Amino acid sequence: MASNAHHDVVVVGNGVVGSSIAFELSRRGARVARIGEPNRKYAASTASGAMLGCFGEVTTALLATEHGRAKLAVDYEARGLWAGWAELLADVAADERALVTSRGTLVMLNSTGSKAVDTGNFQAIESTLRTYDEPYERVDPQDDAWLAPNDLHRSLLGLYIPGERSVDSALLLTKLDAALRNTSGTIVDGRARVLVTQGDRVTGVALDDGTVVGGYTVIVAAGATSLDLLATFEDVARRVPPMVSGYGVSVVVETPDGRVPDSVLRTPNRSFACGLHCVPRADGSLYIGATNIISPDPGSTRC
Numbered sequence: 001m002a003s004n005a006h007h008d009v010v011v012v013g014n015g016v017v018g019s020s021i022a023f024e025l026s027r028r029g030a031r032v033a034r035i036g037e038p039n040r041k042y043a044a045s046t047a048s049g050a051m052l053g054c055f056g057e058v059t060t061a062l063l064a065t066e067h068g069r070a071k072l073a074v075d076y077e078a079r080g081l082w083a084g085w086a087e088l089l090a091d092v093a094a095d096e097r098a099l100v101t102s103r104g105t106l107v108m109l110n111s112t113g114s115k116a117v118d119t120g121n122f123q124a125i126e127s128t129l130r131t132y133d134e135p136y137e138r139v140d141p142q143d144d145a146w147l148a149p150n151d152l153h154r155s156l157l158g159l160y161i162p163g164e165r166s167v168d169s170a171l172l173l174t175k176l177d178a179a180l181r182n183t184s185g186t187i188v189d190g191r192a193r194v195l196v197t198q199g200d201r202v203t204g205v206a207l208d209d210g211t212v213v214g215g216y217t218v219i220v221a222a223g224a225t226s227l228d229l230l231a232t233f234e235d236v237a238r239r240v241p242p243m244v245s246g247y248g249v250s251v252v253v254e255t256p257d258g259r260v261p262d263s264v265l266r267t268p269n270r271s272f273a274c275g276l277h278c279v280p281r282a283d284g285s286l287y288i289g290a291t292n293i294i295s296p297d298p299g300s301t302r303c
């Protein structure tokens with residue numbers, strides 16, 4: 001077993017959360033190793049439409065609880081940090097390609113759906129926009145050149161939110177990798193099997209191939225499988241909310257003339273999924289997603 005005890009921090013997981021933590025700590029001078037396979041198996045970050053949805057994600061259920069309202073407040077604060085974060089990443093990664101891929105978001109209420117879920121969530125979005133004094137306008141979605149719905153499923157109402165955008169998730173991960181390397185962080189290609197302990201301290205991470213990556217602090221940011229690695233640390237595991245996998249379908253398409261909408265087009269959330277959404281990507285393609293079914297175990301089918 002190889003051992004390397006020279007890292008201040010070892011981060012397990014190379015999705016957007018682990019990669020952001022690893023880069024930020026490395027930028028602040030910590031000696032960081034980030035563990036994860038390059039294909040990012042089962043990562044939500046690569047499956048995501050990557051809407052920077054704050055208001056578009058609001059539901060009646062979210063507003064009904066203190067925790068939901070606190071989440072919304074965090075979303076709002078986080079959204080305001082994106083411009084500075086994108087600029088920093090461009091500088092450190094030495095990659096000026098634009099991360100933000102849309103001008104705004106059009107939220108539509110369709111004639112299909114239920115009053116309680118679809119109309120309720122649409123109204124919750126609009127009331128929250130007013131509460132936060134967020135600029136938006138009511139628009140007639142039937143005027144949108146990108147929509148040609150069947151008469152039975154047409155959109156009746158629309159909210160255009162210019163400040164609600166999206167990012168290119170593949171480019172974001174590419175930039176986070178480069179930014180970590182450029183701040184002297186170490187990218188370890190492998191899968192963490194178990195956390196290594198000495199007495200009551202975690203001192204490193206053992207990989208599937210037997211290599212041990214040592215560190216003074218270990219951060220587990222392995223998405224839905226994080227609790228598997230933490231299962232034997234009962235006092236830690238019981239303080240982490242359960243995380244489950246989701247599986248579903250999304251597609252990335254190219255249009256015949258290469259044109260795509262310049263805004264996110266979406267419906268309000270329903271059935272554990274982010275409504276239906278079309279998100280323009282940096283390479284000129286269009287992401288259309290996504291269904292989501294909760295599952296205790298991750299699964300993977302790519303077409």
Ligand SMILES: Cc1cc2nc3c(=O)[nH]c(=O)nc-3n(C[C@H](O)[C@H](O)[C@H](O)COP(=O)(O)OP(=O)(O)OC[C@H]3O[C@@H](n4cnc5c(N)ncnc54)[C@H](O)[C@@H]3O)c2cc1C
Nearest residue numbers: 013015016017040041043044045048049050051192222223
């Ligand atoms: C279909 C879909 C659409 C979504 N759309 C949006 C959206 O529009 N906007 C939005 O804000 N959010 C969206 N989300 C949610 C968002 O993608 C996630 O919240 C976010 O990507 C989670 O990032 P993460 O780094 O925590 O986890 P992940 O992206 O899942 O990353 C975990 C990483 O850890 C790695 N890993 C796992 N186990 C180990 C191990 N033992 N050793 C080493 N590495 C390991 C995995 O391979 C993976 O790369 C969507 C999610 C899905 C599934």
